[in-house]
Amino acid sequence: MNATETTATRTAETAEAEKAERIRVGQVREAMTSAAAMEINGVAGRWSESGQEWTATGTAETDTVALVRISDAEPGDVDGVARQVVAAVDHAAAKRQRIGLVLVENDTSAFKRRKITLPNGERQLRTVRPQFRKTLRLLESGRWRTFLSVHLDRTVRDPRDLEDLIDVVEQSRPRIVVDSVTGSLRLACDSDITMARVMCAIANQASRDTARRVSDKRRTLAEEGRFGGGAVRYGFNPDGTVREDEARWIRAAADQGLADVPLGELTRDLNGQGWRNRDGEPWESRNVRTLLLRPCNAGLLVHRKVTDDERRPYTRDEVVGTLPGEPIIEPDRYWSLVAKLTDPDRVTTPGSAPKWYGSGIYQCPCGQGLRVQNKQYKKTNRRTKEVTIVEREVYRCQRTNAGHVTVARAELDALVIETLKEWIRTSDPADIIGVRTAAEDVAALRAEVKRHKDRLIEIADDYDEDRITRQQRDRSTAKRRRKLDAAQARLAAIAQDEDPAAKLVEAPDIDAAWKDLTLGEQRQITRRLLTIEVQPIGRGKRTPVRDRVEITRRRRPTPTAPTPITPTTTAQPLTEAA
Template sequence: MAVSTPPRQAVLLTRISDDKAEDAKGVGRQEDDCRERADRLHWGIGEVVVENDTSAFKRRKVKLPDGTTGLRVVRPGFRRVLELLSSGQADGLLAYDLDRVARDPRDLEDLIDVIEQTKIPVESVTGSLRLSNDADITMARVMVAIANKSSRDTSRRVTRKHEQLASEGKPGGGGIRPYGYAADRATVIEHEAAIIREIARRLLDDESMYEIAADLNERGVLTVSGSDWSTRTIRSVVTKPRVAGLRSTGRDSAMQIVGPATWPAILDQETWEEVCAKLATRGIGSKNKLIRWLNGSLWHPACGAGLIGWQGNPAPRYWCATPRGGCGGVAINAAGAEQEIERQILDLLSKPRILEQLRGLAGSSSTREARAALADDEQQLKEMAGAYARRQITFAEYMEARKIVEARVRDARAMMLAAAPRILRGLLSGDVAVHWRDLEPTEKREVVMALVPDGWDVLPAQQGGRRAFDPARLRLRGVDK
């Protein structure tokens, strides 16, 4: 992370904005926080640039670093920063966060150009501004696209509000009332609200929509139209923005959140967002009975991607999944692979030299750092899920961003073995095989990653008809043949 020689003349960028939510972080505070961060990094600060952004989102022609002109939000401070960086007058960039640096995706592209040319290090107080590799850059692009869209939505919302107010006086559009609310569409029907909360909780606990529908039908709970529950009605009652107290217009992919509603929410917004995100990944027929514990341990040597537990026909499998950036070229029966690797792990754990290895797996300060990074990334995943639920980003953008952060989470987990020694000690304290079977999938994953960090390559199946599971298709990685 740290570059060999820290910058001595870094430019520090702060920003005044008319965004009410940002008032709390005044320019002074931003600068203090940045300087504190600089001290910690042993960076020297040269020029401090204050961007006055209170008239943002007005575009004008500006001169770009390469000499051409282009249409940009006018931000003289930001232009000054680019100039300092590209001319070599500054040898680092420090800002409060990504938001303070670039709201307009084109600004970000200009910055990326300069950084790629000059290799100047970039740092931020919150850690959100990272441009040191391709994954960071993609992530920054997505985050700026989200921020930019929400700014534009805010201004659009103001106009739309007037239309809304006009229509509010008219009697409601008739039709069937929404589940959870009385015919006035505002009074909460408590026993229905309880069902909505139950559905949300069970979905977040990884129960399938099918299981939940079957259970409600068995208990004689009816939908708003008096019929049985289906996966479609289950999905619909928990994903409508109205249950989170949000007013929306349009339907499906054209749906837009207009703002807070006048009626009370049944689910708090965070829960609703999580449920929407969860169902979004399920909707495309993928997974999602967490966790296939070999996630992160199986690899496709031909393309280099990791295999992911996937619903398969006729049985669950680990697959080089195309929706997650794999090539689709290899899959292996999940139960068979887990059984074989379980056998190998138990075998390893019966060997005395493993005990020695375990003692080496002590937690340290790097563990603490990895933990902090992991917490950040998990928070970011949550925010992206929220942005998707509010339709600030498309499903494709959400999945793309998610893929990147999840890969980082995987790395952090692999590094962070603090939990593994505890689990392993428990495992070794008695009958290993019995303890092993009691472990949660996530714990099994910790153990496997601690003992066999490189994982296994999954080789292609032999040609021919249906045959039994072939353990020879799993080959330890990092071992020369």
């Protein structure tokens, strides 16, 4: 066989091997994405629903756990980790290692760090890698005697992570075998550990160099007002221009956020109107918060050092340029929204958003909010003696002992809504939404409030660090509190365009305008304007709902003359409360 024939044969063999590898990668990809059963080197197993773990299900003895990772991948793209799985399986077969568990870190950086809370309560910068941490726990348990990866930099790029792995290996008896497909990661002796430290430091420096170059390039593009590339953001086209069919939802969410509608409620309401993300799925409130905090919504381009906490909202000082064209949200409204969503005093409620109008707003005299429940009772037909089970929705105090409130939901909601609308019809608009003061800047006032709150925290820190005395702390705190209270009072007294009650004040038909509001907006108007307390009644008594309800008007920070409300046949009179 001459040289030409030998080269052709080798080329054909290489092509055949590459084709076989592509087929195997495709098989692994299919199994990962469909949570299917798959055999690895004669050991039966199955992939988890998330595609992040393969676990042996047979009775064969296994002793090896494998970890594969890729830094950057599009959603649903598992080709990179599938290729690493194939490489790890082939290497294990050659070394006669029995893989019993494969852990996958897809689209996971081993370099980027975030501030997390450690078990001892300290806040530190660490890489966020749940699967790597799980690997360490499994190795520490003593069940697994071999750890396998493709390459050192697929396992660690942060020296702290490497030291954690070294600690687990050195404390194990017998010593855990650490192996890699490329031979770059071995921890069998001191020389291996020293080399691993050197290579990890080099990989870490390479990541830092890449991050710095990318950061510098993005800053240059931002300063020139050009789109920096990356994944196409919701509300924008690939070229960075506004996509109007998505932008309208962002505006709607921002309007409700500025009106203090809770994120869970505005997300529920907009999802109910057909709002969907790029995958066609309903939005979740935590993703809506991230969406609303993006500076690009206001046409702003920002730049931040790569070492900073990426989850911290951007500030005005980090703005370096503007996008061409009209923004989705005006910048002043955007900064007002940021101030609201990042306010440390903002009350957040875990769990699902309230489904009913008065849930948590109506109060029992004990101070507990009322929630809706389905109440069943028996109804007997006097003539036929037939007994039927009837269900009705009631507001009920969450405390279960005697003396607390139960009241029909539909009747109470109708009474409160009609009373509220009657007050709005007969009142001065200034009593509902305040008076616009041209000299006041809403965004500046919110920034001032935040500045005072930050200064109060600094004063407390100075006292904790013994930099000031107790008397200095008390004096400084009192002065700062007065400034904070004054700023908050001015802010609360200003009529704001985003106040949902403005839609009712300006409407020719309040009934129609009320129906056009979302449930979250209706609830927020009620929270701002009224307090509703429902009195309990004794067992067996029948008292009309209107005789059990005390509806009190909340007074705005700027005092105004009381506005008398003439009771109607359907509305409950209001009383004033400071």
